Amino acid sequence: GQSLEQPSEVTAVEGAIVQINCTYQTSGFYGLSWYQQHDGGAPTFLSYNALDGLEETGRFSSFLSRSDSYGYLLLQELQMKDSASYFCAVNNNDMRFGAGTRLTVKP
């Protein structure tokens, strides 16, 4: 089977840095993806890690350690518009999502 664990809620202030962790257990693994979902909206793709290490896309970075079955999403220079839910997902022969982390950015 497969399971993913991520914190249910995170709160941070505007301009700060926040890290959302994700640990997973899976029988097969191609990579770890991250998605953002604003209230009432559809999930949108943020990043994908197939190999160990850090992938950077603007203010967002994602990290993967296959040996630790662990990854994280790092959001820098937080803005109010970053308030949303963030999901990690394991890419296997299909896709399995975590339960999501609700990020609240305060002024």
Added chain:
Amino acid sequence: DVKVTQSSRYLVKRTGEKVFLECVQDMDHENMFWYRQDPGLGLRLIYFSYDVKMKEKGDIPEGYSVSREKKERFSLILESASTNQTSMYLCATSGGALNQPQHFGDGTRLSIL
């Protein structure tokens, strides 16, 4: 841009009814997925399809079936709707390799009374 269209944004049906949720994509993607999203549970995979007439069960297929007669259309069917199937249903597509991002429709909020 990939366009994934779900037939209804909101839908209200009665217990025991047969319910059809439709998803159409315009990018010739091979892979299509149906999820349901419930508070605290995230997105749970119901069924997916890698090709026309091909389907695979996800984590929670019970009470659901799917149909993929054409590449661009993936239908989710609730054979006999029950109140515990009240949820947000999301369709997604992806093309080619497994690491390609999924593109989601806006979702159908289904209420079973």
